[in-house]
Amino acid sequence: MSTIDNRNEQMFPKLTPNEIDRLHRFGEVRHYAPGEALFVTGSVAPGMYVLIKGSVRVTRRDPFGHSAPIVEQGAGDFVAEVGQLSGQPAFVDVHAIDDVEALLIPPENLRALMIEEPELGERIMHALILRRVALIEAGTGGPVLIGAENSPDVIRLQGFLARNAYPHQLLDPAQDQDAAKLVEQYAPNPSDLPLAVCPKGTILKNPNETELARALGMVPIDERERTYDVAIVGAGPAGLSTAVYAASEGLSVIVFDARAFGGQAGASARIENYLGFPAGISGQALTGRAYVQAQKFGARVMIPSEVVRLDPTETPLGLHLNDGRRVKAATVVVATGARYRRLGVPNLSDFEGRGVWYWASPIEARLCRDEEIVLVGGGNSAGQAAVFLRSFAKKIWMLVRGPGLTESMSQYLIDRIKAIDNIEVLTQTEIVALFGSREKQLERVCWRNNVTGEETEKPIRHVFCFIGAEPATGWLRDSGIALDGKNFVLTGSDVPFDARPSNNGSGRPLPLETSVRGVFASGDVRSGSVKRVGAAIGEGAVVGAELHVARADGAAESSGDAEKDSGTGSVGAMGMRLNPHCTPKRAHQEATAALSNGVAPAYSAAGWDRGR
Numbered sequence: 001m002s003t004i005d006n007r008n009e010q011m012f013p014k015l016t017p018n019e020i021d022r023l024h025r026f027g028e029v030r031h032y033a034p035g036e037a038l039f040v041t042g043s044v045a046p047g048m049y050v051l052i053k054g055s056v057r058v059t060r061r062d063p064f065g066h067s068a069p070i071v072e073q074g075a076g077d078f079v080a081e082v083g084q085l086s087g088q089p090a091f092v093d094v095h096a097i098d099d100v101e102a103l104l105i106p107p108e109n110l111r112a113l114m115i116e117e118p119e120l121g122e123r124i125m126h127a128l129i130l131r132r133v134a135l136i137e138a139g140t141g142g143p144v145l146i147g148a149e150n151s152p153d154v155i156r157l158q159g160f161l162a163r164n165a166y167p168h169q170l171l172d173p174a175q176d177q178d179a180a181k182l183v184e185q186y187a188p189n190p191s192d193l194p195l196a197v198c199p200k201g202t203i204l205k206n207p208n209e210t211e212l213a214r215a216l217g218m219v220p221i222d223e224r225e226r227t228y229d230v231a232i233v234g235a236g237p238a239g240l241s242t243a244v245y246a247a248s249e250g251l252s253v254i255v256f257d258a259r260a261f262g263g264q265a266g267a268s269a270r271i272e273n274y275l276g277f278p279a280g281i282s283g284q285a286l287t288g289r290a291y292v293q294a295q296k297f298g299a300r301v302m303i304p305s306e307v308v309r310l311d312p313t314e315t316p317l318g319l320h321l322n323d324g325r326r327v328k329a330a331t332v333v334v335a336t337g338a339r340y341r342r343l344g345v346p347n348l349s350d351f352e353g354r355g356v357w358y359w360a361s362p363i364e365a366r367l368c369r370d371e372e373i374v375l376v377g378g379g380n381s382a383g384q385a386a387v388f389l390r391s392f393a394k395k396i397w398m399l400v401r402g403p404g405l406t407e408s409m410s411q412y413l414i415d416r417i418k419a420i421d422n423i424e425v426l427t428q429t430e431i432v433a434l435f436g437s438r439e440k441q442l443e444r445v446c447w448r449n450n451v452t453g454e455e456t457e458k459p460i461r462h463v464f465c466f467i468g469a470e471p472a473t474g475w476l477r478d479s480g481i482a483l484d485g486k487n488f489v490l491t492g493s494d495v496p497f498d499a500r501p502s503n504n505g506s507g508r509p510l511p512l513e514t515s516v517r518g519v520f521a522s523g524d525v526r527s528g529s530v531k532r533v534g535a536a537i538g539e540g541a542v543v544g545a546e547l548h549v550a551r552a553d554g555a556a557e558s559s560g561d562a563e564k565d566s567g568t569g570s571v572g573a574m575g576m577r578l579n580p581h582c583t584p585k586r587a588h589q590e591a592t593a594a595l596s597n598g599v600a601p602a603y604s605a606a607g608w609d610r611g612r
């Protein structure tokens with residue numbers, strides 16, 4: 001049963017006349033004649049509509065022009081889904097059935113509503129999220145990918161869309177006539193496939209992720225030159241956590257991620273050790289909520305956008321993006337986590353995305369249904385993946401280089417793996433050769449027991465690698481940020497005295513500040529951090545607090561942002577709103593005292609009230 005059948009009442013709650021009255025201050029009344037469009041698929045919806053009189057028809061429409069009704073809504077209903085929080089393109093058509101009077105609440109006011117009307121905001125937010133889930137389940141309103149289900153490029157694009165919670169559909173030209181016609185017309189060469197047919201009619205031939213994201217309008221384009229209080233690089237748990245805390249405190253925040261929100265945690269089928277989720281939660285569900293939460297507080301999230309360079313000589317700090325654009329921010333948070341390590345097999349790149357996987361989502365899992373597969377790694381991430389894949393694969397050969405799992409895996413996962421009869425753990429064993437070709441994909445795998453020297457070759461088409469990760473700090477080259485011997489970012493007291501000193505109240509960097517003033521690091525990318533979701537989220541919150549200290553110290557002069565919230569306090573050197581009682585010295589003392597007790601101060605101590 002789909003979400004729309006199951007949770008209809010939560011998806012479409014009615015607002016009372018009294019509640020609608022309360023919402024009037026967030027929007028303006030608009031009128032629509034019968035048949036008139038409120039918005040259409042693929043165009044940016046102007047916000048959320050609260051229906052006062054009349055009714056509308058919500059319809060799904062695919063790029064081939066087929067349409068089908070989803071729901072009719074009337075007085076007391078509201079028309080929106082979660083994308084309207086950040087001005088994303090709509091996934092449905094909405095037309096007036098009769099004369100309609102509606103309150104239009106634009107994205108920035110919708111975000112304000114969520115905060116200022118918490119009870120109502122919670123109900124609305126819940127409905128918006130469920131509506132997105134229903135759109136994803138039905139594949140409504142996003143692009144249609146045309147290609148074979150097991151094509152590596154289809155899997156690549158599907159993975160990108162799925163990880164960004166973007167609705168889409170897949171049509172196999174061998175089975176669908178419309179798809180076959182388009183292939184005949186637009187994809188004469190096999191290398192043109194898959195096609196991506198976008199809602200507004202654009203047809204892309206085997207696009208990369210950035211091309212697809214652009215055609216879909218996923219990356220908002222900021223026309224104006226603007227300086228942000230905080231730029232966060234990386235939308236994994238650490239980056240999203242900082243975004244939530246900093247944006248909720250009224251700072252202007254921009255977040256970049258090269259691929260998708262969620263980072264490594266997004267790859268986790270079930271996180272069982274994150275506080276408050278006794279039944280476990282998937283990494284995508286946890287970070288998906290954080291992603292929406294950050295946007296609710298007004299953080300701007302740019303995905304996919306890779307940051308290729310940090311220029312600390314610019315004031316404010318300059319971030320250079322892979323598309324040539326440059327963004328300025330008074331402070332920068334490095335939350336780029338880590339990238340998976342690769343196997344040391346010479347022809348590995350022939351099979352990456354063609355049988356060698358670094359991810360175990362349902363998309364990859366369905367490819368290995370009833371097959372024998374190899375999973376390499378002995379850490380928790382490997383353990384989780386094995387537990388997830390065991391219900392798809394016929395047999396999992398789990399190859400571990402070390403003598404056992406106890407050194408590297410949590411006991412609960414070891415116990416679970418022991419109890420699963422289609423997982424066989426081979427210790428002191430590693431892959432020595434992969435056979436196949438780019439065209440035929442992976443066909444056979446050979447592994448060796450490093451104690452006996454015995455080699456085993458098996459017809460296996462899927463290898464999953466979870467062998468740890470290296471810090472994603474290549475983009476910090478030339479930034480002057482001090483790194484440790486393994487290229488993790490040094491912060492706080494680990495920053496060598498001879499590295500460029502940070503000029504805050506104590507003369508030394510704050511606990512999570514780097515050797516460059518105003519630049520912070522949190523999560524897996526930070527030297528000495530605990531590589532866990534909980535730790536990354538906690539550090540994100542701590543950085544949120546330290547940003548205020550840096551601000552109070554006037555870390556990096558900003559040219560000033562024209563778009564500051566009004567409120568109590570003055571505008572500080574960084575252009576951020578200051579609490580009049582918060583002196584730099586006091587801020588620094590409070591922060592460091594609270595941090596050493598393991599408490600981020602901003603959310604408890606007086607002196608941090610942002611006067612929202």
Ligand SMILES: Cc1cc2nc3c(=O)[nH]c(=O)nc-3n(C[C@H](O)[C@H](O)[C@H](O)COP(=O)(O)OP(=O)(O)OC[C@H]3O[C@@H](n4cnc5c(N)ncnc54)[C@H](O)[C@@H]3O)c2cc1C
Nearest residue numbers: 234236237238258263264265307337338381523524532533
């Ligand atoms: C499969 C798997 C399962 C796991 N399970 C658990 C678990 O059960 N419990 C637990 O506590 N921990 C678990 N972990 C570890 C946990 O996921 C990490 O500790 C956590 O995700 C670290 O968060 P982070 O934000 O620091 O970095 P990451 O999660 O690595 O996020 C970094 C982000 O930065 C982006 N990025 C990198 N470079 C750039 C750039 N130049 N420009 C823009 N963006 C960039 C990346 O795309 C990425 O999204 C697991 C990890 C894996 C891989």
